[in-house]
Structures are given as C-alpha cells and as structure tokens.
Amino acid sequence: MLVPFESLADSSRVWIYQANRSFTEEEIQEISNKLNIFIEKWTAHGADLKASYEIKYKRFITIALDQQLNAASGCSIDASVQFIQQLEQEYNVDLLDKMNVSYKQGEFIAYKSLTDFRKMAKQKAVSSNTIVFNNLVNNKAEYLSDWEVPASESWHKRFMN
Numbered sequence: 341m342l343v344p345f346e347s348l349a350d351s352s353r354v355w356i357y358q359a360n361r362s363f364t365e366e367e368i369q370e371i372s373n374k375l376n377i378f379i380e381k382w383t384a385h386g387a388d389l390k391a392s393y394e395i396k397y398k399r400f401i402t403i404a405l406d407q408q409l410n411a412a413s414g415c416s417i418d419a420s421v422q423f424i425q426q427l428e429q430e431y432n433v434d435l436l437d438k439m440n441v442s443y444k445q446g447e448f449i450a451y452k453s454l455t456d457f458r459k460m461a462k463q464k465a466v467s468s469n470t471i472v473f474n475n476l477v478n479n480k481a482e483y484l485s486d487w488e489v490p491a492s493e494s495w496h497k498r499f500m501n
Contacts, residue, residue, distance in 0.1 A: 342379045345392040345404060350481035352406045357424055357435040358442050358475055360451055362398040367431055371395065378423050379403070384413040397449050399442065400473065401427075401435065404480055441496065444471040444488075461491075461499040468492035468500040 363371065375393045382389045390406040403420060405412055412420075421436075428435050441457040443450055443466060452460065460466045474494040477483045491497055 341388040341390050341409075342376060343390055343392050343406075345394050348390070348392055348404050348406045348480055349408055350479065350484075351408070352404045352480040353412065354402055354404045354477060354480055354483045355420065356473075356475040356477070356483070356487070357401045357403075358440070358451070358473065359399045359401075360434040360437070360440065362449070363395070363431070363433075364398075368395055368398060371401070371427060371431070374423075374427070375401070375403075378420075382416060382419065384410050384416040389416060399449050399451075400475075402483065404483070438475070442473045442475075443491070443496075457496070458499045466491065466500075468497060470496075472496045 372395065375395075379389075379391045379393060382391060387410045389412065390409040392404050394400075394402045394404075396402065401424070424435050427433070434440075439454050441452050441454055443452075443457075457466065468491050470491045471488060472491045472494050474487055474489060474496070476495060477487050486493070491500055
C-alpha cells in the first residue's frame with residue numbers, strides 16, 4: 341500500500357540505497373514508476389505493507405515502512421532487496437555496496453570508497469564539518485534528523501583527526 345512519505349510515522353523503518361552515480365531525470369521517472377508498482381504490491385505473508393519512498397539528490401533511494409500496520413517479514417525484506425538488485429542490473433548502477441561513502445562537496449554529491457575517504461580525512465581533504473550521508477539510520481525520525489549531518493555527528497567521525 342503506497343502512501344505519501346510525509347504521512348508515515350516517525351517510527352517507520354527505513355532502508356537507504358546509495359547509487360555510485362547520479363540518475364538521469366529519465367531514469368528517476370522510470371525508477372519512480374517501478375517503485376510505485378513494487379510498493380503497491382509489497383506484502384508480508386499476504387498482508388499489505390504501508391510504505392513509501394523518496395529519491396533524493398538523484399542518488400539515494402529511501403524506502404520507508406510503517407511497521408505499526410504490518411511489520412516486514414524475512415520474505416518481504418528479501419523481495420525488496422531483489423527489487424533493488426533488479427534496478428542495479430537494469431541501470432548498471434551499484435546500490436547495495438555499503439563500503440562506500442557519499443558526502444557533499446558544495447552542492448555536488450561525491451562518492452568514494454571507504455579506503456579513499458579515510459585517506460582524504462588523513463590528508464584533511466574532508467573534515468569533521470564535511471556533510472556526510474549516514475545511511476545507517478534506522479527509522480524515519482533518524483532519517484529526517486541524522487541522515488545528512490557533519491561527519492563529526494556520524495559514524496564517519498572515526499576517520500577524522
């Protein structure tokens with residue numbers, strides 16, 4: 341059951357998938373259409389799931405699920421991962437690699453391997469003030485307040501001197 345993202349409870353679970361490149365406007369439209377269809381049919385043991393999504397900065401797909409109605413099951417989570425894997429293949433994009441970091445350079449979103457990000461921190465090319473994307477947030481409230489934060493307020497701080 342697809343609902344507006346804003347209408348989901350703050351406790352709604354979120355999954356964030358970051359792309360290794362920006363999507364084109366055409367790809368965003370196509371992916372949005374596919375997400376609409378997927379979420380409309382997404383169920384857990386035959387029960388509707390109240391869910392939504394956002395695509396931000398042409399790079400991040402966030403799926404949110406209000407578990408107050410029905411919680412995700414192992415099978416429904418597997419279905420969402422399979423859906424994301426299909427997007428990866430169809431658009432030749434990496435969405436599941438958690439060993440990469442996205443951060444802001446002005447208005448530009450940069451994407452680096454964790455190793456490169458660590459080197460950049462040592463070289464002071466990024467700092468504790470660099471805005472990073474903390475894709476480890478668990479719910480909508482954290483997503484809204486703690487997803488896009490200075491590195492000093494995220495797990496990324498371990499790389500800063």
